[in-house]
Amino acid sequence: MATKSMLSSNSSSQINTIGPVFKFGGTSMGTIERIEHVAELCLKLKPSAVVVSAMSGETNRLVSLASEISNRIDVPEYDMLVASGEQVSVSLLSLALRKRGIEPCPMLAPTAGILTDSQFSRASILKVKGDAIKTALEKGQLPIIAGFQGVTEDGRLTSLGRGGSDTSAVAIAAGIGAKECIIYTDVDGVFTTDPRICKDARIIRTINYEEMLEMASQGSKVLHIRSVQLAAKWGIRLVVRNTFSNDEGTEMSTIDSPIEGEVVSGVAATQNEAWIQAGSSKNPKFNLANVFTILAQKGVNVDIITQSEHEGGMKINFTVSQPDAKLAMETLKNEFKDLKLILREDVSKISIVGVGMRTHAGVAARMFQTLAEQNIDILLVTTSEIKVGCLIPREKMNQAVQALHKEFISFSL
Amino acid sequence: MATKSMLSSNSSSQINTIGPVFKFGGTSMGTIERIEHVAELCLKLKPSAVVVSAMSGETNRLVSLASEISNRIDVPEYDMLVASGEQVSVSLLSLALRKRGIEPCPMLAPTAGILTDSQFSRASILKVKGDAIKTALEKGQLPIIAGFQGVTEDGRLTSLGRGGSDTSAVAIAAGIGAKECIIYTDVDGVFTTDPRICKDARIIRTINYEEMLEMASQGSKVLHIRSVQLAAKWGIRLVVRNTFSNDEGTEMSTIDSPIEGEVVSGVAATQNEAWIQAGSSKNPKFNLANVFTILAQKGVNVDIITQSEHEGGMKINFTVSQPDAKLAMETLKNEFKDLKLILREDVSKISIVGVGMRTHAGVAARMFQTLAEQNIDILLVTTSEIKVGCLIPREKMNQAVQALHKEFISFSL
Structure with a gap:
């Protein structure tokens, strides 16, 4: 009951009690076995909300179905189609959590209040109305939210473009006043360069937001660029971690030049x-x-x-x-x-x-x-x-x- | 422009101008080729709205994914999961129609206003608020609506149970004031008995609603029983027709004993x-x-x-x-x-x-x-x-x- 009254208040000191938002990518949600593993992680680490991507391969399958009919991706039906992938992930993870005694609150973009513009297939998040998510938290439920999707003001589903689930997670963290967002993925963190190209590549433990922005926009595919921008803007601690290892991962920070004398990160x-x-x-x-x-x-x-x-x-x-x-x-x-x-x-x-x-x-x-x-x-x-x-x-x-x-x-x- | 002003009026004589609602089942939507065929039918026959089921096999695939995790079907995430199948169908048919110059209005249950109770996995339709569908019609769009799903008053997706798309179609017809609902399926109509069991089975051309109710509830799987009840209640002409043949199909009617001297239909x-x-x-x-x-x-x-x-x-x-x-x-x-x-x-x-x-x-x-x-x-x-x-x-x-x-x-x- 204490938590309830604290969450329903708006004073800033109390908002700090909201734990991290977790995001699990397509590989982490790729099989039933992996979804069960994700549920175990949630049971153990107690996030305040979980954002999920479509099971790996699912978005490609849907896009390929669409492309057999038409190449139009700037139309509402395209976004409605691809959004179904995240809907499946939300549902399956919710089932796995309920089995473990956690009451999930499965949410799609319209319910979660993820408002975007209406640029179909590449929409931008305008705002996350955190009310419904907070109401779920107050009821003791764990909100499980579809990433990659949003809703226009007139109620049409949109998609954020590839990799948009990272952005969803950060925007949701901001929307509910969480201070931390942990992006769970299939690599141990952000590398100095692509380890497939260069065997000397190693994990960067702490990376400045601006550096990460440049790394992301220059092709380091660990994080969606907009998620890094938003995290920096809203002062959210962003961490990239491997769903399948115990590595501490890479943490974004505002500190300049974290490692003395290192000119190039x-x-x-x-x-x-x-x-x-x-x-x-x-x-x-x-x-x-x-x-x-x-x-x-x-x-x-x-x-x-x-x-x-x-x-x-x-x-x-x-x-x-x-x-x-x-x-x-x-x-x-x-x-x-x-x-x-x-x-x-x-x-x-x-x-x-x-x-x-x-x-x-x-x-x-x-x-x-x-x-x-x-x-x-x-x-x-x-x-x-x-x-x-x-x-x-x-x-x-x-x-x-x-x-x-x-x-x-x-x-x- | 004439159509537009007529539709936007509410007088009953003008509501009669609303053409039939079509419903296409899973087999009719089973492949991209078939979806293209359905789009051609719509182009030719000009329904006022189209209700679709999931591609055949898709609901089973989703149910099987869920059952790997849990057998709970009385929970919101189960309905959210299976509802994704119809979402895919709506999207693909919309793409196929747009390619043919018809402007679709793809709609899921919350947008289409299909209100149900909250009996998850077996929800009942309470009401169809036809406003959004009518607005689409006024704009000259063809509403393409997800069958089998609804939304509770507090915004949660529900599913109607197997075969529920027929019921969706009839309820939508009633909601927008259409006089006719044509259920397109993969058989030529309602048979005197299962043709796989009895080679003498033949198509019933006209069947009384009450007879159809008994046939439906007794295992003739052509139509979902609730759809027949609703059609009878609302006085909607219900027709079952084959998507892939030119057979005239079976028409439900209120006439008693349509064929003289036939005791058993x-x-x-x-x-x-x-x-x-x-x-x-x-x-x-x-x-x-x-x-x-x-x-x-x-x-x-x-x-x-x-x-x-x-x-x-x-x-x-x-x-x-x-x-x-x-x-x-x-x-x-x-x-x-x-x-x-x-x-x-x-x-x-x-x-x-x-x-x-x-x-x-x-x-x-x-x-x-x-x-x-x-x-x-x-x-x-x-x-x-x-x-x-x-x-x-x-x-x-x-x-x-x-x-x-x-x-x-x-x-x-």
């Missing part, structure tokens, strides 16, 4: 890049603002952007993720006449990331030098305060990762 | 019966009212009931459907001490049905005579104005169907 690489070159000598409307406004309206995310002169006109180079490449090309073709468009899909982006870069000069130069020694062409460059990224030919990706990891990380051990 | 048989005998010589609380109130509270549906003296006390015989047998036995064992309980599961019920019986004496006698000639024991008897039903040993079921069909139907051709 990680090497990230991404394969699904596409490089578009667009040039026009005539069209006065063809400028940076117009081009990227139009692409944004179509929901195309652009990464690296460069601009140069082109026969008296303009030339724009940019990269998009490969699934968006065709849409980007068509959009530009329809919008601007006489555009010279080149699409190159055999490229990768490789990045070094680290808050230590802020105080260390010459890191970019060392990266270019390392790539040059390996005879790897640099097609485009992008930099931020804590990252240097290069677009390179895809067949050189593994070679580049290994060389950069050796240069910046293995030697700093 | 059909022979129905059901295999999944269980026979329970309960006797007590001591317990004063053990009486008909108490026994069947307690069983009803547990949601056990009882069919045939007989009562007799038993060693100075009482003996009650009754049948339940086999899946309920264990629950019924346990309930009685817990409630009444010193009860003698016998469960027999190797029984079948066989019934002859026809509105013509009302005016023809001696039909029951002819039935008993026919069974006696076949040396088939009659274990229990149940009668209504338009039906005579007998519980018999299961191994004699096919023999009984063939003999009764020959006696009452084949010869009346």
Whole structure:
């Protein structure tokens, strides 16, 4: 009864009593045996709420059914279809918990109050109304919530796009005032680089949010990028841990440069890049603002952007993720006449990331030098305060990762 | 525009403009190819709304996943699980319609306003709030609605039990003021008896609602019994038709004895019966009212009931459907001490049905005579104005169907 009255109050000191939100990914929910294991973990570790993904393979199965009929993914029925995968996971985990004497409160997005915009298949969470979840907590129930999905203001189901369940978990933590969100997955944490590419890769124990953001956006697939942004924004302690091991995992923190003298925390690489070159000598409307406004309206995310002169006109180079490449090309073709468009899909982006870069000069130069020694062409460059990224030919990706990891990380051990 | 303004009005003469509700069963939705065929049918025949079941096999797959964890089916997560099957069907048919230029409005139970009680896994529809469906119609959209599911007043998903999609379709027709509901299935209509058991079985072109009720409840699996009750109650013209043929199907009507001189319209048989005998010589609380109130509270549906003296006390015989047998036995064992309980599961019920019986004496006698000639024991008897039903040993079921069909139907051709 004490818990009940504390939870129903809104004073901030009492909100701190809300325990962590757990999130279990598709691999963790992949079989009945694994779901039973997840239920055991919940019984032992007592989260305040659990967010789940679809059983691994299920979303692909559903998407493949849809694609036999139509390639439309910007329509409500597509989101309704894929959302069914999480619904199954929520139900099965709830059954497994009830069997263990825990009363579950199975919740889909409309009940849990996960409001999104109406960009079907790639919706963004606007708000989590935590009321229904809190009511369940007050009743002593454990809310089991479908990740990856939301609901529009007019009641239509949406999906957040791949990996969105991480974001659901963090948004729910924020919505109910939880201070911690633990993402359970099938790896031990965030690695210095992809261990399949580089055998020297090791787990990063503590990583700065900004570094994690760069790692995530640069292709480290452990966490969905938006979940890291939200965790940083809301001050939620985010931890990545392995469902199937006792490893302590990786914890995100706000501390700058956690390990003294370590300039680069990680090497990230991404394969699904596409490089578009667009040039026009005539069209006065063809400028940076117009081009990227139009692409944004179509929901195309652009990464690296460069601009140069082109026969008296303009030339724009940019990269998009490969699934968006065709849409980007068509959009530009329809919008601007006489555009010279080149699409190159055999490229990768490789990045070094680290808050230590802020105080260390010459890191970019060392990266270019390392790539040059390996005879790897640099097609485009992008930099931020804590990252240097290069677009390179895809067949050189593994070679580049290994060389950069050796240069910046293995030697700093 | 004319249609729009007519639909948005509420006057009864204009409500008549609402076309039929179609319902497609699991076999009709069983593959992508079949879903495309269903979309073609909708394009051609222009229903006002479409209700769909899960793809055939899908509900079984989901139930089997659940049963690996737990046998609880009286919990919200069970209903949430099985409801996902219809969600997939709604989504896929919507995609197929949109591809054909029809704008679908995919709807799950909460959006469509299908309110039920909260008897999970066997919920009853209380009401269909047709507002959202009508709004979709006014916008020129075709509502595609998940059958088999509903929502409780406090927003939890429910399922109606097997075959419930027929009931969804009729309730939705009533909710939006449609006059006709066409159930598309994988057979040409309602047969005089099971054609797999009796090769002389033929399609009944017009069947009285009460006859259909008796046929449905006696094991003719073409239509869910509650859908027939609701159609009769609301005066909705109910038609059963084959998705894959041009047969005109079977139409339910209110006309008594549609075919002159035909006393028996059909022979129905059901295999999944269980026979329970309960006797007590001591317990004063053990009486008909108490026994069947307690069983009803547990949601056990009882069919045939007989009562007799038993060693100075009482003996009650009754049948339940086999899946309920264990629950019924346990309930009685817990409630009444010193009860003698016998469960027999190797029984079948066989019934002859026809509105013509009302005016023809001696039909029951002819039935008993026919069974006696076949040396088939009659274990229990149940009668209504338009039906005579007998519980018999299961191994004699096919023999009984063939003999009764020959006696009452084949010869009346």
